Each structure stands twice: as C-alpha cells, then as structure tokens.
Amino acid sequence: MAKGWSLTVCLIVKNEEHCLGDCLDSIRAWADQIVVVDTGSTDNTVQVARQYDAQIEYFQWENDFAKARNYCLQFAVSDWILVLDADERLAGNSETLPDLVAKDYEGYYLTIVSPLGAGKIEAEDHVVRLFRNGRGYKFSGAIHEQIAGSIKELEGQDAIGFSGIIVRHRGYEPEEILCKQKIVRNSQIIKSQLAERQDDTFMLYSLGTELIQQEQYGEACNVLMKALKHMTGGEGYFREVILLALMASLKNSAYVEDEGLFVKALATMPADSDILFLAGLRQAALGNFSLAGEMLAQGGINTVLVPPQLINAIVGELFYRQKSWQAALQKFKLSLEAGPSLYSAVRMIEVLRKGEAGAVKALAYAVGEDAVKLAHEAVLIGDYYAAAVICLAAAERDVGESFNQWKDLYQSIIKQAGSMPAIIKDYLGILCQQMEICKVALATDKECLVVQSYLEKAVNRSLGVWLTLWPEHVVPINIWECCL
Template identity: 30%
Template sequence: MKLSQAMIVKNEESNIERALSWGKGIVSEQIVIDTGSTDNTVKIAESMGAKVYHFEWIDDFSAAKNYAIEKCSGDWIAFLDADEYFMKDADKILSTIKKAEREGAYVIAAQLLDLNDKGKIIGSMTQARLFKNHEGIEYQKRIHEHLCSKKPVKIYDATKELSIFHTGYSDSEQSKKNKSEKYKILLEKEIMDRPEDADMYGYLGDIYAGQQDYIKAEELYNTALKYMDKANSIESGRRGTTLRNLLVILGGYNYRTDELLHVYEFASRILPQDADFSAIVADHFYRYQNYEKAAVFFKHSLDSYNKFGAFLKSDYVDSHIIEIHTKLSNAYFMSEQPIEAIKIAVKILSSDKYNVESLRILLLSVQEAEKKGNIGYSQNEEYKLLERLYDLDSLKDKAFIYVTAKKLGVIGLSDIIKSHCSAEEAGLIDKMDV
C-alpha cells in the first residue's frame, strides 16, 4: 500500500519544512502544489525531496486541491494544509488505514487540535484528512472546500487514534485580517453562484463574528437557517457550527432568552446528538446566575456527550469538558443541591486533584450538606473523602487542602489536616499564603 502526502501552498516558508517532515519514512511521495509563492517555499520543498507542481491561482481551493489529487499515485492520500502536521501519531497512520479498509471505509476522520501562539490547545474538531485514491473522491466549492463522492462512502472514526495539530490560529493579526478579506471575496462569489447554499452564509457569518460585527454575523446565520436542510442527522458538520455560533451570539444577551431557546429547539430537533447546543444554552443561564436552569442544560449536554460521543459533532463540549463539569458542579451548589455538587466535584478531582475551583465547591458543598442534615456529611467524613482523592502522606497534597480550606474559612477541616502533620510540616503550611 502506498500513501501520498499532498498539500497546496503559497508563501509557506515558515511552515513547509515541518509540514513535510512528519511524512518522512511513512509516505511514498510528497506532492506540493504551489499557487504563486514569492518566498523560499518551493526551494525548501524541492530540497526535501517533494515533487513540486505549479498551479495558476483561479480563486478556487477545490480546483487546486483536485489538481493535487491528479498528481498523486498512492493508494491513499493524506491531505493536510501547510500549517497542519502529525506528531507521534504519524506512526499509526498506515495501521489505521488498514483498519479502515477492513471496515470498508474510504475516508478517515482525525481529531484536529487548534494551537495558539504559546502552543496551547484552544479547540478541537473532527476533520477528514485521509482518503482512498482512485475512487472518485474529490473536493467541492471554491472555499471551505470539502470532500465529496459520487457514491456514498463510509467514514472511519480515528479521532482516538490520530491527532493533527493546526497552528493557523497563531498567525499575526494582520495575516488573519488579510485572510479574512480574501475569504470574504471568495465566499461572496460562491454565494452568487449558489444563492441558496446555507453553508456559505454560515462561513461568511464566521468572518464577521471574528471581526466582532455580530449584527452582520447574526443576519448571515439567520439567512443560513432559511436555506438549511431541516432533515434529522447524527452528524453536525457546517449546520452545527452555524447553529452553535448563532446560539453564542443570542446567548450573550439576557433579554433574548426566548430567541435563544427558539433556535435551540430547532437545532436540537435536526441535530439531536450534538451536545454543544445544550452547553451553550447552559452557559447563557449560568452567566446570568440562573443556576437551576444552567444545571439542567449542563447535565443534558454531558449526558448527550457521554451517550453519543464527539465524532463529527460536539466540538465545543469535547474541548471544554473539565470546564463544563466544573460549572455544573458550581451550578448545583449555587442552586442548593449540595449532594449533586459533591458528586461532580469528586469526579473532577479524581482526574485533576489540583483543580482549585472543584476543591472549593467540594468543601463548601459538604458544609452545606451538613447544615441541611444530610446523613454522612461532616468534617470527619469530609476528611475520609479527601483521603480517597489525595495522598495525605504527601506534604504537597496536605498543603493544597489546608490552604484552600483556610482561605474558605473551613477552620475545622484545616485543623484536622494540620493535626495529621508533623511539627515541621505544620510550621511550613502555617507560613503558606492563603
């Protein structure tokens, strides 16, 4: 089996070496389609052994990518942009392709992780970046192009196996502005050709939202709704992104709750497995301190996520899972449901024991449960609970609990923690800043 790596580029000298490096020893050929570089992109690509072809830019990403496909001789194609790359996961690509073929899948979807300037992950989504060659699979639309096939194809879910890193969000502000203006022109051309294409209105809305012109963005998202396919689907795709972004805009204004819920009902009806919609509505109620309703929607969101997963949907929940659990726990506490708050806080601390906010919620919720007379909740029982979550022979763990408890005024617990310290440890934690 041969794997081709393909990409289209223009002035990518800062990215091209990394973009070609991950495929060495894995791919049989590297196809680079240059659309008019004026820097050293072509020179670097050729020096690394890539086959470089030139394509006259005609304001059509699909045309350029389909030209690249024509040049690929491999059985499968890995089509990543110059600012996207695999790391250690690259070694799993060939075995993943074999799994996909055994299941009769011609397209493989991986997890795409967006990185900021500091290399921190700021978002994730599902993207199809590998597909079988010579099967009529090609790109469509001049911008925000996507893979299409004349016959139905099965997609293999490799989001747990393959992760692609994307650094495009770390571009300079000027670079982002230039891209946005260029994409605006292409989207407007696409809308002229396809005036009832809901996806294009959604993509154009994203640009205006990114420029903080939320009035124009909302107008475009509502136009997208007008032309949107109303059929029920388990895959969100562009429809999900459009609805998600419209909910975010509406959710920023408390007096628009009715409009928010109207769009939410529509979104939930056509994309019932997407957990993002409930999470965004929950954020709206949480922001305006309606904690009881926030808890209901956060719980529904997490239940959907746990039941249906994040493959081709629920990108927001998937990349904010700890934050959503933390908000749910606090929403339970603030709406006087301390037992439920404790359950969620314990779940978070079981995997992230130094989560300060979750420990705060846990300690205060136990106090509240004790006041309500809930059996089994007292400071001694609280200590036993903490013993299950922390190593109380560790000074670091004892200090973390002690400082948090003292800052919150949970004096009894801080005294219990201190009583389990040696004299030297007690002296150290007493000096810690609360």
C-alpha cells in the first residue's frame, strides 16, 4: 500500500474467458486485490482469473445480481472498492484515482458507455462503482443493481461525486448477447420483478433497454413512456429514459405520433446536445431540413451519440436537401477525411454534377488513399457509376503514379457491370487501352510529361462522360436512419 491507499476490484462472473483478460488488464495497475466470484462457469474463466492472482470465490446463482454482488463485497480488504463486470474495461481518466480517493466523498459515479445493438449509437449511464469499503454499503435490485441508494441513505445525498472515469461495456454488443443469452436471462429477471411492482420505474427502464436490444421498438417506447409517467425528474436515470424513449420512437417510425415526447424532452432539457440531436433527426425524417439544421446548430452537433464523421455527413445532407451545394460539399469532405464513407462520396459526386467549382479536387483529396476501397465497395453493391467516378477523380489527382490500379479496377467494373450500356463499356475499354499504352511509355520514362498530359486529358474526358451518363442517384438509406 505504498501509494497511501488500497483498492479491491470486485467482479461476479460466468463463462467470461473471452473478455475477462481485457477487463483485468485495464485495472491491474491500480488493483491491490482482485476478487472474482464465479457463479457457475463451464469454460476457462477461473483459470484466466488465476493468471491475474485473483482471489476466487464461488456463489450459487439465484437470479439476483445484488445478492451476488454483496457476497463478493465481503471478501474485499482494501480501503476502496471498484466494481466491474468482466465485459467492461477502464477506458479513460483512471489516472485521476489518487485524487478521487483523497477527497471526502463516500463513492463516485463512473460513466458506463455501451453500444446499443447493431446501431452506431452509444448510450451513457452514470453508475456508482467506486466507493469506500467497511461502511456497510449494500447493492439492491435483482438486475441492474445499484449501491447509490445505500450510500445516500447512510451518508446523505451529497456523499457521492462524479469521477469522470469512463468504463466501456461490451455486454450489449450483438456477439456478447448471443454468446451469453443475456436478453433471455435479463428479461426473465425484470419481468419477475415487475410482477411484484408493476410501476417500478427503474425496472421499466431496464425492460425498455432489453426490448431495444431485441429491436422491439414499439413495445420499448410504450414501456419507457409508462416509466416517464411515474417519474419525478429527479431520478438519476431520468435522462437515460428520455433518450431511450426518443431512440425507440425514431426506430419505430413513430416520430409523427410522438410529438409530445419530443416536446417534453426539449422542454425538460432544452440545452442537452443529445436530445437536440435526436430531435433534429426527427425533423429531418419529417422533411423539415431547415428546422433540423437549427437544432443541430443549437447544440445537437456536439452529441456524443454518434461519431463526428456521421455528424458531418448528416449536416452535409441537410445542406444538400436545401441546395446549399458548397456548404454540403465541405461537410461531406470532412466526413470522408475522417474515414471512408461511400454515402459521402456519392453525395460529393452529386454536388460535382451541379457544376460546383472545386468539387472534383475536393472529392479526389477527400477520398485519398481510400479511393480504391470505396470503389470496390460501390462495385459490390452494383453501383458501377459511383465506382468509376471515384476512381477517375482520384486518378486525376495522382495520374502517372497509380493509374495502373485504376485500370485494373476499371477492367473489373467492365466484367461485373452486366446492366451497363454497351457504349459505356466500350468507352471504358478504350480508356483501359490508353492507360496500357501509357504504362509502357512510362516504364521507360516515369517523368514523361507528354504521356502524363495525355493521361490527364483522357481521365478528364472520361470523367466528363461518366458525369453526363450519371443516372438519377438514389442513396439506399437516409443518412439519419444510419444513426439508429
């Protein structure tokens, strides 16, 4: 205990061999004691725990997480206790632990970040996981168990602080749910609790979360709305219930009927960036693009629910729908610079067709080294026009250096594009022949300006033809629907 304080990490586990190591790696620098309570593993979970010198204890599972947690706590001997699940790991700000334990708080909220199903949205929850040992604090709740109530009851409402520590939770990722059949287990426990207390808002919140994982968005929205009717607004999970209800409403395409839900959310937390973002998505889905843009500008653009790349694509789409071509171009460019996005590339081509100055160069530099990857992605979904234009724009940027890979891709497009008009195939074939001739010439003189000029003109002519033949393009899915 040379650091002046000690920490016990407490976990309850069952069949966690695939993720326990990552969890323990994330805390081993801070842990003076690791207590792992196994509730019936049939894999190598216990062996993995022993590799980290964990103290192994066993508990007969009773469909009650609080009981298992409290059983684990009794083995802790350190000054402080940190509670984690095996499918979690410390992911940020753990270096603040020495400062936190030096303060007078009895416990701290940690920020738990969880992916919601197969979507791109991540949910945040603030849960007390770090607290002083030896005070008699106990978890309560058969599922999604909490210890905050016990601390507040014994030490007062101001006994808990916010740590800023981030914990990433894998448990709601699709493969985790499938592996551990969490949905079935959790739903059974929650429903048994609701059978006894049908208006228990925390259990309703928990059930709504499980229903979202099952993609039962309509039922999830109903359950979460019921929870909101019984909530005062002072609950620690009030914001999460509102956010989940908004998400479920959007996924259920119930955003027209649920006007009251969005109005209430904005009235309750008018400056909340995540609520403004979701409300903006609703307005976009309704076709109110200007209003959607206003909501994003008011703070929705700062949401943490989706990555910046997707935010830029959404804002770009809003500008595009309002025919603000240059503004749209810049946002799609930022989206592409953050990572490959066929959606943003196609939209940039659409802007290019409008005759906007600098659009070709913007597209070329935005796709950068991802040009071939994006073109192949377009080919796989049969979007041969997009594939060709992406490559031609990129080839214009570095013609004479990597044109050979463009030629190979063009030939691939010709072979696969069964529905492509014969005249286009013929034109593409001529371009490939021109490139082959230039390849031979450049093999002798890589700096041959005549050949490079010839190639540039060929590429420019080809790009012009493709843009002329470009069909009215329909992007398969609205970008705001990609968020959920």
